[in-house]
Amino acid sequence: MTASVLFxxxxxxxxxxxxxxxxxxxxxxxxxxRSAGSLPGDQVNPAAVQAMAEVGIxxxxxxxxxxxxxxxxxxxxxxxxxxxxxxxxxxxKRYLDWPLADPAGQxxxxxxxxxxxxxRLIRRLLAELVPTPRTVPPAE
Numbered sequence: 679m680t681a682s683v684l685f686x687x688x689x690x691x692x693x694x695x696x697x698x699x700x701x702x703x704x705x706x707x708x709x710x711x712r713s714a715g716s717l718p719g720d721q722v723n724p725a726a727v728q729a730m731a732e733v734g735i736x737x738x739x740x741x742x743x744x745x746x747x748x749x750x751x752x753x754x755x756x757x758x759x760x761x762x763x764x765x766x767x768x769x770x771k772r773y774l775d776w777p778l779a780d781p782a783g784q785x786x787x788x789x790x791x792x793x794x795x796x797x798r799l800i801r802r803l804l805a806e807l808v809p810t811p812r813t814v815p816p817a818e
Contacts, residue, residue, distance in 0.1 A: 681807040682710040684753035690715025690742035692723040692781040693759040696793050699730050699737040700800040708808045714749050718742035726781055729789040733797070755807070774803075 683701060685694035690713055698713040705711070719742045730737050747766050750756055755772045767773065776799055781789045 680708065680710050681755065682753045683712070683755045683757065683803070683807070684749055685711075685713040685757050685759065686715065686745055687759040687780075688716050689719035689782065690745075691719035691721065692726045692789070693776075693778050693792065693796065695722050695737050695740050695742075696726050696730055696781075697757065697759070697776075697796050697800060698740070699735045700797050701804065703735045704800060705804050705808065709804070710753075712749050712753060713740075714743045714745040716745050718744050723781055723789070725784055725786045725789045726793070728786045729793040732786075732790070733793070755803075757803075 685697040685701075687694040694713040694715065698711045701709055701711045722737060722740050722742065727738050750766050750771065751768060753771065755774065757774045757776055759776050759778050776796075778795060779788075779792050781792050
């Protein structure tokens with residue numbers, strides 16, 4: 679059975695896009711990945727795109743998406759990153775809140791530590807979700 683994870687932040691332009699990129703990269707086919715925002719932005723944060731490219735993960739083709747009840751219902755795990763009350767709650771779902779700094783308006787230097795923290799959180803999540811995970815490269 680494939681686990682399904684939804685990452686949610688306000689603009690779906692930085693943190694949630696980086697988290698989705700990390701999980702797609704490290705989880706492969708073992709995890710279904712979604713991301714969305716309560717008030718999606720116009721584009722993915724260029725500093726987030728650049729920071730992820732530095733670790734070999736391309737999120738340049740991603741676009742911010744609006745958070746829907748269907749996306750929450752279709753996910754096993756919902757991870758919020760500062761969206762507050764905008765996230766609908768359904769019984770039987772696992773909810774996590776990752777209190778990460780908002781990369782909006784920041785340069786790539788400020789985004790790198792956020793990217794690295796998300797990478798650590800994703801590795802921990804993947805170890806919980808996939809009992810026999812693929813070989814996951816260690817954190818740098």
